Amino acid sequence: MKRFALILFASVAMAACGNAPENNAATETPAATEQVISEEAKKLAGPIDPVCDMEKESTWTEYTVHNNDTVWFCSETCKTAFNGNPDKYASKLH
Numbered sequence: 302m303k304r305f306a307l308i309l310f311a312s313v314a315m316a317a318c319g320n321a322p323e324n325n326a327a328t329e330t331p332a333a334t335e336q337v338i339s340e341e342a343k344k345l346a347g348p349i350d351p352v353c354d355m356e357k358e359s360t361w362t363e364y365t366v367h368n369n370d371t372v373w374f375c376s377e378t379c380k381t382a383f384n385g386n387p388d389k390y391a392s393k394l395h
């Protein structure tokens with residue numbers, strides 16, 4: 302159990318650095334570990350609504366472009382909040 306946690310931590314740490322060339326190791330880990338890593342990767346790289354932290358869903362239609370990045374919002378309310386203070390929320394995007 303302890304060893305599993307250590308491997309998990311190491312994998313997440315690698316992903317966090319954006320430096321994950323060792324995909325060989327990832328394919329050999331149990332499915333549960335892959336699930337955690339992909340969830341973590343989504344948080345780091347996937348589009349989110351930076352105002353309410355929701356993961357982007359295909360139904361979303363509200364977005365804006367900030368520093369050449371498309372930023373998606375779950376609702377017009379979040380989009381308005383972002384546009385009112387983009388610097389406050391933009392730090393969550395990367």
Ligand SMILES: [Zn+2]
Pocket residue numbers: 350352353354355374375376379
């Ligand atoms: Zn939202």
